[in-house]
Amino acid sequence: MAAMVDSEYVAASQDTDPRKLHEKWTKALVKSVKADVWGQVIEAVDEYTALSNDIVAQAARLQMTENDNVLLHRVVCALKARCDCATAPDGATTTPTADDMKKIVPAFEELFAGEKAEYAPFPLALEQLEKYIAESFWLDETSRKLQESVKPGGVLVPASEISSTGSHVSLELVDVGIKDAESFQNPFIRVTVMDRKGHLLEHKQETPVADRQHRYQIDINTIVHIQTSVEELREKDAAIFLELVHYKPLKHKHSTKAWSVLEMDELTSDLKVLEIYKKPVQPSRKKFKLLTTKKLFLQVRVHVK
Template identity: 30%
Template structure:
């Protein structure tokens, strides 16, 4: 038994993996799970929940992407084996159960010690070399109840949340925030000041397209009507993506009478779950066929590898205030696929509302036959680049 435990230790399995890329991926997942268990052990519930949620999403999407292989009889060919798939499903379920246990004392799920048991042979479990060590059927809880407690339907943080109703206090209207470009590198990778960005009184923060009376968003998503988040510092293992929003092309830009146009930026995963959401200040400049945002920077708060592994899309919704209805409305939208996260200027197609985070082809229609686009520029922020700057 001791020999088998040593044989299937994380280090030994990582050393035996074929290909540097596979070893890096498994090693990264192992370190993420290690952080989950460590936060859990220290009693840091907020950090543990967020870490478990992020990793659960990674493995759930991995299984969903692989499901088609087995359905057409290609099990194990370029995809996962049956045991690998079963173990990934059980691992994701175990993390859900652990979150529910931490959040609701009535739930009797896996303990921290049991999560530690998974950690001991984590790589071997994910790689399908051993069976899953916990008997999850012993935990009698319905999936719907589990999702409700663990909040995996909305994927919003479980702590630091506030509820926003449609009755939003008015905020004095001011211009776009000051962007300090001093010392910023990466070809104009400007950093937005951390002070709150105020919005026009007509701008409804992150609730313009909601039909319910209220909705829950994390406290970091709003500030005085909305704010752009400051850039997170990249590390040698984590790179981040930023977007510079230049202008939106509309044939009626100068004639429609747009009031306080602004952009909601949303990162949503393959299940249409919102992972990150921000909004810009209102535009104060419209000329010709364009609403200008003057290269305002939007710094995504999740690392690039999560965008890629989660098959996420980055959605840009142009919002504007309708005085007759006294509410904000989406005029049109654009999006970037996860493989478009790269440096350089981009001209994005513009589509008719409403935005569809699932990106279903039968729900996407061009907003206009006229060749007008959403002009943006991407910046991949890496640690070595910022050190050089």
């Protein structure tokens, strides 16, 4: 069985069309998971191993968005983690399970959906993949580190990775005041640093899913470390944009509900109570439309060092 799998992948290894590779990889993943669920562990491990090896071999040559890169990297981590679990002595490793691998298939089917695609949260917690999540495989160092969260589920840069040059800002995102807070699925805050023309000054960061939702409030309770120095932010007339993002299951995508902004004159160490605006985000900062007339705000504690 293993020899047949190897020859299949060797025969197709010259193909670098993302769509054809995606179709091939999806079929292989479905086949692997089916064997796993049926208890055909040896066959499943052979299939998982061949698939992960082929993805690693091909990925560096593909033109992919950052979201595609992260999703594909997590799939490879899951494949390797499942092989470890399936071949470990009884009780030594219990996750991810065969049922966990079934959850990966719908996520994998979203791959290569385009530049504007926003994928659903990856179905496995990063703790289940911790042995492999730090391995780069084909990712550059920056993209890999963006996967590693201070709290599970987010896309955050640790403070230790920030240059010591100049002053830097850390944002302690406290909560968001919004009507029907409990109705939002998997809400989080996306943090973007842009100049007035919409040019990004650094990678976007995303908090983990909110800690708690109740009536008019979504609790975030996450610290985000801005990578760009205060001096450079001021020089480029930039601002820090905070988007409230939630998942729409019927449309299988994330959507921005509202946004706030921290201007340069607000980057002082204390609690800020920010107005919340209707989407879309306005990098030019010339047009602001309040989301509601109710006294609902986004609270963030700014720390400048």
